[in-house]
Amino acid sequence: MRYESITEAIGDTPLVRISPAVHGLRTIDLYAKLEMLNPFGSVKDRAAWQMTRAALPGAVERGDTIVELSSGNTAKALALIAGLHGLRFKSVTNRMKVPEIKELLLLLGAEIEELPGQAECLDPTDTDDPLTRMHRMLTEAGGGYLHTDQYYSTLNTEAHLTGTGPEILRDLDGRAPDHFIACVGTAGSSTGVAAALRASNPELAVLGLVAHKSDFIPGIRTIDEVHEVGLFDPATYDAIESVTADQAIDGMVTLIRRCGLLAGPTGGAAYYGAVRHLQRLEAEQADRSDGATARRQTAVFIVCDRVESYLSYIRRRRPELLGQPPRRNSIASLTPAELAAAPAIDLEAARKWIAAEHPLVIDLRGPFAYAALHIEGSINIVDELFDELLHGGLPFSSNQPVLLACPVGEKSLGYAALLTRMGHRDARSLTGGIVGWRDAGAPLVRD
Numbered sequence: 001m002r003y004e005s006i007t008e009a010i011g012d013t014p015l016v017r018i019s020p021a022v023h024g025l026r027t028i029d030l031y032a033k034l035e036m037l038n039p040f041g042s043v044k045d046r047a048a049w050q051m052t053r054a055a056l057p058g059a060v061e062r063g064d065t066i067v068e069l070s071s072g073n074t075a076k077a078l079a080l081i082a083g084l085h086g087l088r089f090k091s092v093t094n095r096m097k098v099p100e101i102k103e104l105l106l107l108l109g110a111e112i113e114e115l116p117g118q119a120e121c122l123d124p125t126d127t128d129d130p131l132t133r134m135h136r137m138l139t140e141a142g143g144g145y146l147h148t149d150q151y152y153s154t155l156n157t158e159a160h161l162t163g164t165g166p167e168i169l170r171d172l173d174g175r176a177p178d179h180f181i182a183c184v185g186t187a188g189s190s191t192g193v194a195a196a197l198r199a200s201n202p203e204l205a206v207l208g209l210v211a212h213k214s215d216f217i218p219g220i221r222t223i224d225e226v227h228e229v230g231l232f233d234p235a236t237y238d239a240i241e242s243v244t245a246d247q248a249i250d251g252m253v254t255l256i257r258r259c260g261l262l263a264g265p266t267g268g269a270a271y272y273g274a275v276r277h278l279q280r281l282e283a284e285q286a287d288r289s290d291g292a293t294a295r296r297q298t299a300v301f302i303v304c305d306r307v308e309s310y311l312s313y314i315r316r317r318r319p320e321l322l323g324q325p326p327r328r329n330s331i332a333s334l335t336p337a338e339l340a341a342a343p344a345i346d347l348e349a350a351r352k353w354i355a356a357e358h359p360l361v362i363d364l365r366g367p368f369a370y371a372a373l374h375i376e377g378s379i380n381i382v383d384e385l386f387d388e389l390l391h392g393g394l395p396f397s398s399n400q401p402v403l404l405a406c407p408v409g410e411k412s413l414g415y416a417a418l419l420t421r422m423g424h425r426d427a428r429s430l431t432g433g434i435v436g437w438r439d440a441g442a443p444l445v446r447d
Helices: 044-052 056-062 073-084 099-107 130-139 154-171 188-200 245-259 265-289 308-317 336-340 347-357 367-372 383-391 411-421 433-439
Strands: 015-018 028-034 065-068 088-093 111-114 145-147 179-183 205-211 239-243 297-303 360-363 402-405 427-430
Touching: 015 154, 028 154, 028 265, 044 073, 044 154, 044 188, 065 073, 073 088, 073 099, 099 111, 099 308, 154 188, 179 188, 179 265, 188 205, 205 265, 239 245, 239 265, 245 265, 245 308, 265 297, 265 308, 336 411, 347 402, 347 427, 383 411, 402 411, 402 433, 411 427, 427 433
Parallel strands: 028 297, 065 088, 065 145, 088 111, 179 205, 179 297, 205 239, 360 402, 402 427
Antiparallel strands: 015 028
């Protein structure tokens, strides 16, 4: 094929059947839509091009800077599109959590502005959040910016309503699948594809997958974060289920080693969640069928991007996959019983404890969120760094009282359990985290 521009290669990605020998489903054919094979490497190529193509001539004439609140694949695609047209690109985020993505964006010439947002995802209802203020500033006309606005732009959804969805129908010979499984990030791909497929099959069952509340999976929101996304509509999904980081990596390894697909963790989460959900449906159907032969069905999931950008993510969580010894003192090794017994303390008790015992208060959030608002006298040790410290043993005396705080009190609970296992005598997690502290009107200070 011959193209005049690399943007012409966006779309028309393969739909590949996953062998039943891999997934074990008996009555459902499972297909992977390989968005990882878009020219910039991800499903976000479609949205990035759809959100910019009509506005680019004017942006070039004015010399605008393309800006997006993104620290991942959307930023990567927009940086490449900006460079193709002689424009600058700025990524605005509260925290770059994947080192390879940050380095790649810098290689592409992107400017990265890390603002002290209070969450990893834009919360439009929080008027004090710097990310929210930046979002509002960018939407004002005449500011010298082309703001693509992936969380709210209907062009994000349209890219999949007119592209990804119809391609799936075409490759299934015009027959819509019975099931569509998608991880939910901005919700653009799941919303657009679901709408296109439901137009052909109103009975389509759509499963949305989110990250477990205490986990981080690149490109996927947690169930709390997803409600903050402007494109998210619960009515799109017949069910929403969560996937852990370990499950996402397990699914990713299966796609890589058994299917020859160099999928990233998001694709792994989609595969794992799809097979788990469909196996459950098969079992329920078998219980109801009384031996009758079930109608053969079809399911499709999206492989969003490639694995190469996430090797540090994998190394941190599953070092044995890269030939390294298991990490000592890892949260991932905690048992459910240890987590259930983790010492926690509510807001009022914590305030009294701080006043009376002066524990070391450790804020596990990113440095910019900490700078925006934190408990007076607390110190900031980002969770990844704290994880490294514990990997080497207790970083402070086992007799030193410690209060751990994170955004909502889940990650800190895991660290409290881990410190207890390591022999610390009094490490507690702040129930509800900094968000709960703030919402209760307890005092917070700024840097």
